[in-house]
Amino acid sequence: MDFLYNNLIYFIPIMGFIGILFMLGKSSWVTKQDAGDGAMTELSGHIADGAMAFLKAEWKILSYFVAVAAILLAWSGTTVATSSPVIAVSFICGAFLSAFAGFIGMRIATKANVRTTQAARTSLAQALKVSFTGGTVMGLGVAGLAIIGLGSLFIVFYTVYVKNVAGSTVNGEDMARALDVLAGFSLGAESIALFARVGGGIYTKAADVGADLVGKVEAGIPEDDVRNPATIADNVGDNVGDVAGMGADLFGSYVATMLATMVLGREVASHDNFGGIAPVLLPMVIAGLGLIFSIVGAAFVKIKNETDSVQKALNIGNWASIILTAIATYFVVQWMLPADDLHMIRDEASGVLKEGASHFTRNGVYGAIVVGLVVGTLMSMITEYYTAMGKRPVLGIIRQSSTGHATNIIGGLAVGMESTVLPILVLAAGIYGSYYCAGLYGVSIAAAGMMATTAMQLSIDAFGPIADNAGGIAEMSRLPEEVRHRTDNLDAVGNTTAATGKGFAIASAALTSLALFAAFVGVAGIEHIDIYKAPVLAGLFVGGMIPFIFSSLAISAVGRAAMAMVEEVRRQFREIPGIMEYKAQPEYEKCVAISTKASIREMVAPGMIALITPIIVGFTFGPEVLGGMLAGVTVSGVLMGLFQSNAGGAWDNAKKSFEKGVEINGEMFYKKSEPHKASVTGDTVGDPFKDTSGPSMNILIKLMSIVSLVIAPHLNANVQKSASIDHQVKKEIRVQSMHVNAFKVDKKG
């Protein structure tokens, strides 16, 4: 154990490498599977090409953005003592790894889809194995890269800024500087996530609506017909939105949660065996454990017979990874944290005790982690209830479809609004409970606990769209009934996991934002965020409004981007003779490029709001008003995210219910009935709600928080300059002076 004690920080990236090794193994296994006959491979080849076309176009734009942002960051890093131009390097690493994780996910998803279809020709068990293994490649890739990236950079910055300062006794200010620079990694990851999630959301719905409007309505050809130039874009969109978008979102949450917990961990006075930095290392260790146990849990996901429940297999794997991680975390917490009192300090220089920050124990820290696990699980369950077929909310919308389009819409909106209640109560109880357990460090370690099994969560999430695509390929390739029956089985489970995944993503974004918020307050060096002060209250109002304008822009963008797609498809039908007679192939990649460009262009305005508003507010009105604004954004963003995602999910499943037929007041209704038409209206309204504006709320609240955290040292410098009478008052209420013990990594016990 001595070796472990002394070299723990080096073991963190090693756990990430283990994840990547397993990922490579699984990836090569998937690639080796049979990809089926000519029609199937051609189809999946087009989708894979389209996905690459999207990534290339995205990367081109992003490279400019990353370059400009990195220069600005490098310059700003020179302006305050607590930062460094090296932050630009972190930023570039974060951006690169986030983009790379998206690439891995997209590539495996476009390979696994057709191989799942082919596997479904033999058995359900084999189809599940291929599709879920594809999902685990994504899950392990995202989590592995995040841990390697953050862990390695931490080692570098720790060595440069902290360790080499006078050997064994370490200045806490230096650790603050190391973490400030590390925040750039999270900013890079979250910026790329913005493009992936919002751009991807606009892309998938623009392609979907555009393909339908010209293909089905104008040209009179069926959905997913190969003659439609936009059909590949439509299929690419599913991967872009559901796979890459979700992956980037969770990559961002995962990194941001660890980072925020590390920043708060620096402020925990701990007499531990790691020279006082155990609370800083803990979130990364927990993430590493979660990754390892996600690999173990994934091994449980298998079925033997055709009649076995796929959902049950996924649940067993999920619970296995959660329970094993929870047990292992208990021993790690006991091992790493000291048996005596822990408490929050402002910083070791002033020693001001944070008001309301309680003393706590290592058992309290473990309690907070358990709270986080429970919150994540409950949020997923509630989301499933509000969007599942056969439950009260969806049944209500079905009933209201019988009186027309308007009542269907009213029903869905009411369900969406109602669906905010339980998740908010769970979240509030989680905040309250984790704070009770271990103060503000508890709130952020709860988020870390919840995110620990991200690899497993993401594996299950990515399995859904792979199964969905596999079903589409089976349908288009006219494979036998039994094949489609098997892929339908997987697809149905995929719909449920998509809903629960969204609940988990929102919960993680909310807790991550709160952790970042708490870290921001500490780094900005403010005592309170007092909404009794009118300017702070004004900030709260402005913050609350931002998710509304962001949603409005995202929803409108889908409309405009769909129109651009419609024009391109019309042009191809007009200018390329022979498409309709299968004699000429449509220029799929042009539609893909149009959709990509439109989506990236359309997401600039909402993206800029998220990036620039905190900077303007922070430097104009100071950190406390910015804090008020962040709180407003977070509360309003979580509410709007839940409202829109759940309304959209409920509308979708209300429409899907008509496929098997539904009973309203004793009468049966099927597809093409009047109530079904009304339900299609609801589903169309719900599309941008659940796939564009709703999920982009996650990125919005996280990105605004991480931008604030990155600029916090600059705002703090401003505060110090203008400190006058207020400073005197603060000095008087200093209750006691505390010094964090030396930051040295050598064993004591």
Next chain:
Amino acid sequence: MDFLYNNLIYFIPIMGFIGILFMLGKSSWVTKQDAGDGAMTELSGHIADGAMAFLKAEWKILSYFVAVAAILLAWSGTTVATSSPVIAVSFICGAFLSAFAGFIGMRIATKANVRTTQAARTSLAQALKVSFTGGTVMGLGVAGLAIIGLGSLFIVFYTVYVKNVAGSTVNGEDMARALDVLAGFSLGAESIALFARVGGGIYTKAADVGADLVGKVEAGIPEDDVRNPATIADNVGDNVGDVAGMGADLFGSYVATMLATMVLGREVASHDNFGGIAPVLLPMVIAGLGLIFSIVGAAFVKIKNETDSVQKALNIGNWASIILTAIATYFVVQWMLPADDLHMIRDEASGVLKEGASHFTRNGVYGAIVVGLVVGTLMSMITEYYTAMGKRPVLGIIRQSSTGHATNIIGGLAVGMESTVLPILVLAAGIYGSYYCAGLYGVSIAAAGMMATTAMQLSIDAFGPIADNAGGIAEMSRLPEEVRHRTDNLDAVGNTTAATGKGFAIASAALTSLALFAAFVGVAGIEHIDIYKAPVLAGLFVGGMIPFIFSSLAISAVGRAAMAMVEEVRRQFREIPGIMEYKAQPEYEKCVAISTKASIREMVAPGMIALITPIIVGFTFGPEVLGGMLAGVTVSGVLMGLFQSNAGGAWDNAKKSFEKGVEINGEMFYKKSEPHKASVTGDTVGDPFKDTSGPSMNILIKLMSIVSLVIAPHLNANVQKSASIDHQVKKEIRVQSMHVNAFKVDKKG
């Protein structure tokens, strides 16, 4: 002037009486006007009977509620030193006057409608005179009763609690007690407003939808056909929702604003000629002035020729009252407030200076009042822009109607979300500006300034539905083309004033809530509401969620209440033979009763949320968490109110635009075209948005704040009991000890 100085508090209710005298004169003038021929009077008689039936049913339920609440208040008044059982008397007075004001408005509206129709047979000028005079009766009645009620009770409580304590030197604690008891008046008014606004909103839409579903769809008879038992309920609904609901809403805002400013005024240290209570008296004096100048402004509202602009006449009257009030207020502020420094104190016992509370001057106070006037005007203008025909937002929805129901809905939702941006920025700037001018007292006096001309605002608001009803009566009585042309002219202006009135109502509710919020913090005796503390942040989340569940319940309630109406209409068609042949009269009053009962039953759940949540949260988690929750409710409620009201208004006018024909991509579309059908879907979705859930946000945020203010002394008592180490810290930061000068009403200068 000596006489004025010494007796100012007695002049306040006198100004209210002047308003009531003018109201009586105008009311008797309207009643004397010709009510037209037999068909017209019969029709309006049914509407008037229906309105009374609603009021009777409402009062029956409300009398139980008022009795129970009064007993609870009287009991709770005995439990803490700073309150008194007399608060129950205030409560009953507030409830009674609010109900009485609703009665006045409803009665005059049901008289003025038919008389406007008759007047429109001669000239537009005469029709405007009758309808606007009807509106002023409502406006003057609401404002007059509010000032008389609050002013008289203040005299009583001032005499009982403050003046007779040892003659000239007065204890500030006694003033606190007088104002605590006075808060019951505002609670009573706002509770009745909840029933009027929410119940009325459910009523009007239930009757509307119910009448349409059975009448137009099932029985195949036209809209507003006398054979439809629900048609009277439908017409009553317009008065119940738009007249009585809006009146009760503004009555509540008007009273609450004055009260909150008085509570904060007590905490302003002022060496004025009124023995230091000028800041307490000022809001009532400003309200009195605004009432007087509303009477003056109303005299400007007239036209001479058929071609004169009705909107211009209303604008001239509105601006006259605002400008005159602004000028008069300047001199009153100079006269009442001292030339030297003013500042906020915590209370005269501890003398703790509130953190962030700036010192200010009487010019600052005047500046804050001007800020309030500007905020109200801008909010009205922005609302008009987002809901007016021919402007970008509505034109966008029209264009999106061409591609179907779903895109129409998406367009309206995007417009509604976008419409929150400018009002929130105006509001935030208003909060910031008024705070800059005069601290927290500035925020509340800004609200008082904005509400000063409530009488005029409400006159213009009530004119709208009267003109609307007049047009309906003209249509149903088949009067000549020129009559309908005149009432259409008035109705079109009424649509605009309805939109601007909603903007004003939301702005007033927002500022009122903030003023109440500030008053609550003072009375509850807390130093900060620090959202950096996790429990407070949890409160913020829960508060933000409440407007969502409230809206969901209100929207769903409309659906259920409409179903109850449908069943009653079906029963009458079935059980009363001869209705369809005009041989038997339908039992209109039964439909009215059904709708009334359904609406009152359906509003219990949302109403209880508003009333009980602050009590539970306050007593369980303490005043600071309650403060966080109130902030969440206010921010989220204002956003949801703007979103829903403006989306509904925009959908409505997009639909109305088709009546004259609209051009989409070079093609003209009229009624019954496919895009028109899509616009009808949007309008139906918008109905509960703009007339039920949207406006009820106003009441929600005010009522939760006033409930919190009423329970604040009880929470403060709890704080005092548990004060320990925290109290010691507070003592140390006491910067200086201040004593408010004696509360005596005799002249010094």
